[in-house]
Amino acid sequence: MAKVLGVVIALVLVMALGIYIFSQVESNNKVTGSAVSETGGNTENSGVKTFVVTASNLRFYLDGVESPGLKVKQGDKVTIVFKNEEGFHDWKIDEFNAATKQIKAGATETIEFVAGRKGIFEYYCSVGQHRANGMRGNFIVE
Ligand SMILES: [Cu+2]
Numbered sequence: 001m002a003k004v005l006g007v008v009i010a011l012v013l014v015m016a017l018g019i020y021i022f023s024q025v026e027s028n029n030k031v032t033g034s035a036v037s038e039t040g041g042n043t044e045n046s047g048v049k050t051f052v053v054t055a056s057n058l059r060f061y062l063d064g065v066e067s068p069g070l071k072v073k074q075g076d077k078v079t080i081v082f083k084n085e086e087g088f089h090d091w092k093i094d095e096f097n098a099a100t101k102q103i104k105a106g107a108t109e110t111i112e113f114v115a116g117r118k119g120i121f122e123y124y125c126s127v128g129q130h131r132a133n134g135m136r137g138n139f140i141v142e
Pocket of ligand 1: 058088089090125126127130135
């Protein structure tokens with residue numbers, strides 16, 4: 001009888017160990033998974049976000065997506081790599097005093113700013129009537 005009890009205890013211990021190891025592997029996978037899914041056009045490294053935004057007449061693009069919503073967390077340091085492929089444009093957000101120079105086709109400008117407050121802000125091109133003609137999108141701070 002004591003022998004049976006010993007086997008049962010051993011089985012329970014093995015199962016508990018198995019569950020523990022499984023949960024460790026599971027939580028490691030979750031961390032890796034979220035890091036991978038973040039690398040779609042922007043890179044996340046503990047509060048640093050980089051977006052490569054391109055401009056052509058009269059649209060902004062990120063990885064081929066037109067007027068992309070750019071999402072960051074409050075306090076993130078944001079880098080915008082602004083590449084102008086066609087025409088004459090800039091990239092601005094009034095609320096963060098973030099603005100590139102107005103640059104010509106083929107030029108690239110990089111700016112940095114801190115997303116200091118939460119909300120949905122509009123980024124846009126301030127050249128001529130470009131904003132009214134669709135050169136704008138949402139910058140979302142959560
Ligand atoms: Cu423009």
